[in-house]
Amino acid sequence: MPKVTVYSTQNCPYCRMVKAFLDRQGVKYMSFDVGTDKEQAKKMIEVSGQYGVPVVTVDDEVIVGFDVRRLTELFGKEDGGDLYDVLIIGAGPAGLTAGVYCARKMLKTVIVSENIGGQAIESWAIENYMGYRMVTGDDLMRKFEEQARENNIRLELDRVLTLDRTGNDFLANTFTGLGIRARSVILAQGKHPKSLGIEGEGRYLGRGLSVCATCDGPLFRDKIVAVVGAGNSALQTALEMSRIAKEVHLIVRSTLKCDESYTKRYESVKNIITHMNATISKLQGNNVLTGITIKDRSSGKETDLVLDGVFLQIGWIPNTDFLEGLVNMNDDKEVIIDIDCKTSVPGIFAAGDVTNIKTKQIITAAGEGAKAALSAHEYLTG
Amino acid sequence: MPKVTVYSTQNCPYCRMVKAFLDRQGVKYMSFDVGTDKEQAKKMIEVSGQYGVPVVTVDDEVIVGFDVRRLTELFGKEDGGDLYDVLIIGAGPAGLTAGVYCARKMLKTVIVSENIGGQAIESWAIENYMGYRMVTGDDLMRKFEEQARENNIRLELDRVLTLDRTGNDFLANTFTGLGIRARSVILAQGKHPKSLGIEGEGRYLGRGLSVCATCDGPLFRDKIVAVVGAGNSALQTALEMSRIAKEVHLIVRSTLKCDESYTKRYESVKNIITHMNATISKLQGNNVLTGITIKDRSSGKETDLVLDGVFLQIGWIPNTDFLEGLVNMNDDKEVIIDIDCKTSVPGIFAAGDVTNIKTKQIITAAGEGAKAALSAHEYLTG
Numbered sequence: 225m226p227k228v229t230v231y232s233t234q235n236c237p238y239c240r241m242v243k244a245f246l247d248r249q250g251v252k253y254m255s256f257d258v259g260t261d262k263e264q265a266k267k268m269i270e271v272s273g274q275y276g277v278p279v280v281t282v283d284d285e286v287i288v289g290f291d292v293r294r295l296t297e298l299f300g301k302e303d304g305g306d307l308y309d310v311l312i313i314g315a316g317p318a319g320l321t322a323g324v325y326c327a328r329k330m331l332k333t334v335i336v337s338e339n340i341g342g343q344a345i346e347s348w349a350i351e352n353y354m355g356y357r358m359v360t361g362d363d364l365m366r367k368f369e370e371q372a373r374e375n376n377i378r379l380e381l382d383r384v385l386t387l388d389r390t391g392n393d394f395l396a397n398t399f400t401g402l403g404i405r406a407r408s409v410i411l412a413q414g415k416h417p418k419s420l421g422i423e424g425e426g427r428y429l430g431r432g433l434s435v436c437a438t439c440d441g442p443l444f445r446d447k448i449v450a451v452v453g454a455g456n457s458a459l460q461t462a463l464e465m466s467r468i469a470k471e472v473h474l475i476v477r478s479t480l481k482c483d484e485s486y487t488k489r490y491e492s493v494k495n496i497i498t499h500m501n502a503t504i505s506k507l508q509g510n511n512v513l514t515g516i517t518i519k520d521r522s523s524g525k526e527t528d529l530v531l532d533g534v535f536l537q538i539g540w541i542p543n544t545d546f547l548e549g550l551v552n553m554n555d556d557k558e559v560i561i562d563i564d565c566k567t568s569v570p571g572i573f574a575a576g577d578v579t580n581i582k583t584k585q586i587i588t589a590a591g592e593g594a595k596a597a598l599s600a601h602e603y604l605t606g
Numbered sequence: 607m608p609k610v611t612v613y614s615t616q617n618c619p620y621c622r623m624v625k626a627f628l629d630r631q632g633v634k635y636m637s638f639d640v641g642t643d644k645e646q647a648k649k650m651i652e653v654s655g656q657y658g659v660p661v662v663t664v665d666d667e668v669i670v671g672f673d674v675r676r677l678t679e680l681f682g683k684e685d686g687g688d689l690y691d692v693l694i695i696g697a698g699p700a701g702l703t704a705g706v707y708c709a710r711k712m713l714k715t716v717i718v719s720e721n722i723g724g725q726a727i728e729s730w731a732i733e734n735y736m737g738y739r740m741v742t743g744d745d746l747m748r749k750f751e752e753q754a755r756e757n758n759i760r761l762e763l764d765r766v767l768t769l770d771r772t773g774n775d776f777l778a779n780t781f782t783g784l785g786i787r788a789r790s791v792i793l794a795q796g797k798h799p800k801s802l803g804i805e806g807e808g809r810y811l812g813r814g815l816s817v818c819a820t821c822d823g824p825l826f827r828d829k830i831v832a833v834v835g836a837g838n839s840a841l842q843t844a845l846e847m848s849r850i851a852k853e854v855h856l857i858v859r860s861t862l863k864c865d866e867s868y869t870k871r872y873e874s875v876k877n878i879i880t881h882m883n884a885t886i887s888k889l890q891g892n893n894v895l896t897g898i899t900i901k902d903r904s905s906g907k908e909t910d911l912v913l914d915g916v917f918l919q920i921g922w923i924p925n926t927d928f929l930e931g932l933v934n935m936n937d938d939k940e941v942i943i944d945i946d947c948k949t950s951v952p953g954i955f956a957a958g959d960v961t962n963i964k965t966k967q968i969i970t971a972a973g974e975g976a977k978a979a980l981s982a983h984e985y986l987t988g
Contacts, residue, residue, distance in 0.1 A: 317736070320736070321736050321969060324734055324736065325734065328733075328734060328865050328867045329865055329866060329867070330865075330866035330867060330870075351710075352706055352707060352710060352976070353737065354699070354702070354703050354706065354749070354750050354753060354972045355735065355737050355738060355741075355746060355749050355750065355753075356737060356749075357749075357752065357753055357756065359737075364737060367736070367737050367738075367739075368736050368737065370739065371736060371737075371739055374739065442710065460987075463987075464711075467712055483988070489987075561945060562945065563943060563944065563945050563961075563962065563963050564963060564964050564965070579945075580945065581945050581946060581977065582946050582977070582980065582981070582984075583946070583973075583976055583977040583980045583981075585973070585976050585980075587703060587969075587972050587973050587975075587976050588973035588974075588976045588977055589973070590736045590969050590972075590973060591965075591967070591969050591970035591971070591972060591973020591974060592970075592973060594734070594965055594967050594969050594970045595963065595964070595965040595970055598964065598965045598967075599964070599965075602964075
């Protein structure tokens with residue numbers, strides 16, 4: 225066997241996929257976290273000339289990034305022969321709950337997801353998941369994961385690139401080259417938030433920067449916050465926060481694009497300060513966010529604001545690119561479902577934030593996951 | 607002030623309503639649990655001639671049952687003047703979750719329910735509520751209740767008798783004489799267990815015939831019992847009782863309709879005797895149930911079984927009598943909702959087992975409760 229070494233960092237999804245690929249192929253390897261191990265980081269740069277991860281060395285050969293083609297040449301193609309009863313795409317609250325329910329129905333189940341926990345892991349304090357007065361998103365999702373893993377479910381850290389019908393079944397091709405066949409599919413791959421696209425954004429997420437005001441808003445009682453956005457959800461968040469926080473800065477890129485009912489109400493609220501035609505140009509702080517710099521888009525003038533929290537309401541993007549032409553979606557590219565989580569395609573079900581239900585909450589996504597699983601079971605056995 | 611004494615037992619809902627009524631009116635009273643206090647039980651029978659609770663004595667007057675009219679004459683009518691943003695009917699998983707979500711949206715909220723926890727409190731062991739690998743229904747509902755009570759919600763142990771529109775608002779009249787006005791309503795009052803529909807059923811309820819195995823199961827240690835039903839809750843009850851009772855007869859109308867995980871576990875249990883394609887045709891006994899007759903549905907052959915207890919797990923009827931003519935319902939008398947928990951009436955929302963969603967699970971009811979609350983919030987503020 226060749227000597228294989230993987231250089232990776234903790235939060236890099238491609239690193240996890242490389243390792244998942246090698247694990248599946250039964251390849252033994254050394255693994256170094258170059259985010260914490262400076263000596264190995266130096267060594268990685270020496271042998272590869274790379275300042276990015278993952279880097280894999282196989283004896284003297286250096287493989288940069290997650291090069292599925294080369295890894296497959298070296299270690300063989302994966303067997304995709306199994307036919308599953310259910311393929312669940314996504315391992316957030318909806319996907320993991322669907323997994324537990326499918327397993328309890330003795331369905332042969334595989335979950336494919338880029339991460340475990342979805343958006344939920346980014347909530348630093350959840351007060352509205354019933355059963356827990358207060359729990360971190362990370363802790364809660366760990367519990368969900370444990371419950372799923374206790375059951376006989378295959379869980380792959382991978383990304384579905386294509387999903388197609390093949391006869392009566394479905395075939396999903398993944399980023400790591402897996403071809404997964406299943407008799408039914410549950411779509412639970414959620415959404416990803418639109419980002420500001422500025423430096424430090426990832427670092428402050430969950431440390432003052434929030435993408436869920438319903439979740440995190442109550443933690444900012446009598447504090448100063450900003451809400452970024454111009455649509456209904458931004459205004460709604462600003463109004464909500466004006467009753468909780470001491471002061472709310474509403475940062476609007478151009479003009480308001482919300483319903484008049486919101487504008488009307490918001491005009492009478494004293495503690496909302498509006499910055500029109502403005503964007504955030506800098507995030508300030510050390511461990512936690514302590515302020516922002518906003519920039520007037522006409523004059524270019526920059527202003528510093530000292531504050532405790534920033535709520536992004538600039539939109540979400542459903543992870544539904546690969547579903548185009550397969551299932552019916554609404555204008556927001558959300559999968560359209562009925563009250564029992566059926567999509568327009570028999571055999572394909574959907575649950576959670578990827579769907580057109582309005583409530584995007586952990587408890588709701590979990591409840592929908594159970595629905596989708598029981599509907600899939602009925603489809604398979606009915 | 608007159609001397610008021612309430613004789614009650616722990617699990618009697620009318621006893622709780624009597625006390626809730628007196629508490630609301632600020633009436634001070636002595637309370638005796640005649641289920642445990644034999645001396646007071648004797649005294650209650652002496653003064654009232656009654657073998658049933660509640661009994662209230664007011665100086666020398668004896669009031670039998672929960673006599674709202676007489677109690678109102680004595681202690682005054684309740685003030686129903688407040689206008690609530692949301693009236694939630696029911697305090698099971700859906701209602702309590704809706705309550706938490708409404709309170710977090712700063713909506714003035716009242717929950718009216720005959721009990722706290724709904725059907726969920728009757729589950730022995732819940733393995734599929736995400737976040738808990740194993741929890742009793744009672745424990746989980748206590749957590750839900752704590753979460754609701756932490757918020758600023760009025761919670762009334764009472765029963766809604768009528769619900770009507772009054773102008774733009776809604777008015778609910780309750781069993782204890784409350785008139786509650788609210789701008790919106792969330793229906794979350796669940797279902798109640800079906801009965802066998804045979805002679806003597808009412809007479810034996812609580813005397814060998816039980817609809818709550820969690821409550822009454824432990825009283826049948828080393829005895830012979832029957833469980834009637836074919837679904838998950840029937841199998842779960844049969845499995846539980848097989849560990850408590852000497853022998854369990856499982857009486858299944860046609861075939862099993864439960865999760866395969868239950869079937870597997872149940873197949874290996876020696877002291878469960880299954881009677882497929884069978885119904886109960888007679889209940890036998892005098893004061894207490896001592897046996898049943900079961901009938902084979904194909905041959906018509908009847909067999910007598912000597913036993914000590916029968917647990918009914920044969921299904922549920924939605925608690926929707928008072929909604930007739932107000933909201934659209936399906937043939938099963940379930941409230942018809944859309945994917946965001948809206949009913950046919952603007953301002954009325956519904957969640958959980960009372961609705962036409964197929965999945966009747968705690969996690970799903972909770973998820974729907976959150977949806978209904980956020981839809982109500984949107985209706986009130988939109």
